[in-house]
Amino acid sequence: MRPYIKANLIPLPTWAREPVIEFYEDEEEAKKAVPAFQPHMSAILTKIHEEIEAFFNNPDCTYDEGFPKWARLTGEYYWSGTGYIEFLEGVNPRPHYRLSWLVACLEKQWLESQKDFDYLGLDATVMLWWDTGEWEFLGFDTSSI
Secondary structure (H helix, E strand, O other), rough: OOOOOOOOOOOOOOOOOOEEEEEEEOOOHHOOOOHHHHHHHOOOOHHHHHHHHHHHOOOOOOOOOOOEEEEHEEEEEEEEEEEEEEEOOEEEEEEEEEEEEEEEEEOOOOOOOOOOEEEEEEEEEEEEEOOOOEEEEEEEEOOOO
C-alpha cells in the first residue's frame, strides 16, 4: 500500500511565473463572475484543497508507472492562475459562471541540477449558478502546465 500524500499549499516559488487572471469569451460579462464567486471563495478553496489531496492518493489518477507518477509528487502545490467565463447556453441551458483555478503540483528532486520542480498542472473547474448562487466542483483537467 502506498503511503498517504498530504496536500500542502505553498507560497509562489522563486522559479514560478506570476499567476495570471484571465477572462474568456465576453470579457466584460466574465468579469461579473469575480464578485459572484467572492462570497464562496473560502469554501471553494477548501474544497479544491480536499480534492487535490484526494487526487494525489487516488490510484486511478496517479500511477506507479506512467504519468502522473505517484512517487514523484511531494504533496506541495501553489496557485498558478485563474480564469473566469460566463455561460449563457450550450450543454447546460441554465446561465452560470465557471471558475478555472490553476495549481502547479511539485515533484521530488530527481536531477542534481534541477531548478524547477513543477510536475503536474491541475485545472480545478467550479460552476456557479446565477439563479441560486450555488456552486459545484466539477473536477480537474490535468493538462494545464
